[in-house]
Amino acid sequence: MAGTRLDPIDRKILAELQADGRMTNVELAKRVGISAPPCLRRVRTLEESGYIRGYHADVDSRELGFEVQVFAMVGLNSQAEADLSAFEELCRCWSLVRECHMLNGEVDFILKCVAPDLSTFQSFLTEDLLKAENVASVKTSLVIRDAKDEPGVPFDVLEERISRNA
Amino acid sequence: MAGTRLDPIDRKILAELQADGRMTNVELAKRVGISAPPCLRRVRTLEESGYIRGYHADVDSRELGFEVQVFAMVGLNSQAEADLSAFEELCRCWSLVRECHMLNGEVDFILKCVAPDLSTFQSFLTEDLLKAENVASVKTSLVIRDAKDEPGVPFDVLEERISRNA
DNA sequence: TGATTTTTGAAATATTATTGCGCAATCTCC
């Protein structure tokens, strides 16, 4: 079912649910122009086929006391697959690390981290990250402020691209 | 209402909704150990007070054809507030830019971008980003793979921290 | 074109969300 192409209604559903993941199925159906039952079936299919990975409340971490956000560029000593995987597994265990992406180029990984305060981050940095097996170098940058933070799919680009190729 | 401290039930609600934003209120109430009506009232309060910014479906962008993910480190010529703001406003307009964070240190901004393919990204890079007013330098890194991608609050850290300070 | 497969939507049913309200616990201020 993976290769199934999506029709315009499916894409509209994805766009709407990306914008508001708690929209009722009735409202969603109205917006995409079909009745509720087929709309719900489409949503289920999109979930089962992996187009929708899940739904998440967007919780304000600063309000909860996580005032510090940091990007860490990490270089490793060995880039053997086993060593890369080992580092990734470590990242999955560290709660303060919210994202871990492997990169091309000089740096091997970029991590997005959060912490309640600088000292908490510093102790994570010196006690965990820098002491971790195979870590050669870490460069960190504090986030001053967020101008845009909308992970997800740019559906306007997708639609434009589809209509061009149609 | 901003400074209102949250009780353990509120935090549990946030944690549950962060993990599954479409959970029914009945299920949520069951999990946090209160009945449905007060649970719903708490959720509404959390939404209105800004602890919950919204809900979003997590859509698989690769499945939709966005195969390329890139981090771009941007340096500007001028760091005057007006110039910083102007660049941020540009980023908000660019659909391919999903995140824009201002950093301390040598680099001024880090952008997370997506694109259907490399050539699309390249043309964005050369036609838009590099030609933009005040942009001095851009260094890009392609994402090879994601080891972890869980934006949000590490509630385990939060709870540990609260119990320690209790 | 006609048979086959898919998808739809009206209607019925099951669940869930929401409101109203009285009760109990906690606070507050004498």
Added chain:
DNA sequence: GGAGATTGCGCAATAATATTTCAAAAATCA
């Protein structure tokens, strides 16, 4: 310490939504 005010709970009733069922419409294909 205690009366009144405040807060938060949960039961019960109602409104709305989700989900199933099924016959008809639409799309697909030989």
